Amino acid sequence: MRRRTKENIRTGIAVLLVLAGFYLQSINVYAGMLCIAAGILVCPFPKRAKGKAVRIILSALIVIGTYLFWKGILPYYPHRDATGTLRVHYLDLGQAECEFIELPDGKCMLIDSGELDQGSRVVSYVKSCGYTYIDYFCITHPHSDHIGGAHTVLAEMPVGRVILNPMPANLVPDTYCYRSTLEAAQKRGKTVETAYYGQNDLSGSDYSIVIYTPDETFVNDDLNMYSLMIRISYGKTAYLFTGDAGIAEEENIISQHADLQADVLKVGHHGSNDATGYAFIAEVDPAYAVISVGKENKNYLPHGKLLSILEGRGITVYRTDMDGTVIVSTDGYRISVETVIQ
Numbered sequence: 001m002r003r004r005t006k007e008n009i010r011t012g013i014a015v016l017l018v019l020a021g022f023y024l025q026s027i028n029v030y031a032g033m034l035c036i037a038a039g040i041l042v043c044p045f046p047k048r049a050k051g052k053a054v055r056i057i058l059s060a061l062i063v064i065g066t067y068l069f070w071k072g073i074l075p076y077y078p079h080r081d082a083t084g085t086l087r088v089h090y091l092d093l094g095q096a097e098c099e100f101i102e103l104p105d106g107k108c109m110l111i112d113s114g115e116l117d118q119g120s121r122v123v124s125y126v127k128s129c130g131y132t133y134i135d136y137f138c139i140t141h142p143h144s145d146h147i148g149g150a151h152t153v154l155a156e157m158p159v160g161r162v163i164l165n166p167m168p169a170n171l172v173p174d175t176y177c178y179r180s181t182l183e184a185a186q187k188r189g190k191t192v193e194t195a196y197y198g199q200n201d202l203s204g205s206d207y208s209i210v211i212y213t214p215d216e217t218f219v220n221d222d223l224n225m226y227s228l229m230i231r232i233s234y235g236k237t238a239y240l241f242t243g244d245a246g247i248a249e250e251e252n253i254i255s256q257h258a259d260l261q262a263d264v265l266k267v268g269h270h271g272s273n274d275a276t277g278y279a280f281i282a283e284v285d286p287a288y289a290v291i292s293v294g295k296e297n298k299n300y301l302p303h304g305k306l307l308s309i310l311e312g313r314g315i316t317v318y319r320t321d322m323d324g325t326v327i328v329s330t331d332g333y334r335i336s337v338e339t340v341i342q
């Protein structure tokens with residue numbers, strides 16, 4: 001009788017551990033799997049002579065299998081079929097910024113994540129495009145209008161790699177949105193990587209992604225000036241993303257002989273007049289410019305002088321405050337633009 005009671009208690013604990021494991025795995029996949037493995041170990045079944053050995057092997061397989069799947073297979077597996085199309089969505093998030101990129105091989109990438117309360121909107125948008133996994137999440141710099149939604153994105157969607165800009169120790173922020181992003185990544189079992197100049201290990205077989213950062217000689221007390229610049233090229237076309245980089249950073253990146261030419265330029269710092277200098281525009285030489293900017297923003301952006309410079313060069317300008325979400329697609333040769341006002 002006492003043996004039966006012990007068995008019932010063990011079964012109860014095992015069921016609780018397995019259920020808790022399923023719940024936990026949505027927060028931290030490794031903790032969840034360890035919990036399920038512990039549940040199997042505690043379970044008194046199967047009762048036959050080698051039952052214990054079977055449970056130990058099964059638990060070990062679950063733990064090792066999960067680790068290998070998440071670390072070794074998932075990050076490299078294209079979760080959707082290759083489309084042959086590179087499609088960039090410049091989301092309309094008011095005075096905040098986020099770009100969602102569908103890569104030609106079925107992978108996807110998120111650059112920035114809007115403000116603190118916009119993470120769920122970003123996740124809904126990504127899911128509405130048919131993606132349940134973000135391969136690469138790059139944060140250009142940790143100001144709230146770029147990193148704000150990151151902790152929600154990390155909590156609500158599995159992410160392959162999280163990449164942040166390098167910055168000097170005195171500029172590392174002690175803000176809620178920065179701390180909560182690091183915590184959310186840790187809960188997911190992710191290490192936040194620091195980008196470096198020339199990083200190109202996100203590239204696919206038929207497209208290239210190169211990240212640019214200022215060099216060691218660069219000193220500036222503005223965090224914007226340490227924004228990641230990201231160039232994605234596919235076939236004969238290229239896109240450049242600049243975060244909130246200003247003229248000082250642009251000059252530093254140019255001095256490092258970065259290949260900045262792009263057909264589509266995401267204009268730096270929401271169209272402010274401290275960014276997108278003459279030399280930079282000449283270097284990028286875009287046909288299209290996209291400005292992430294809020295309606296009637298208090299800084300009166302985009303700056304009129306910048307708009308006339310872009311117009312003077314014959315560059316077609318799209319603005320999220322007037323055009324809504326801007327979607328720029330290419331097959332590697334032709335570029336097409338659509339705009340969606342929500």
Ligand SMILES: [Zn+2]
Nearest residue numbers: 097145146244
């Ligand atoms: Zn910004």
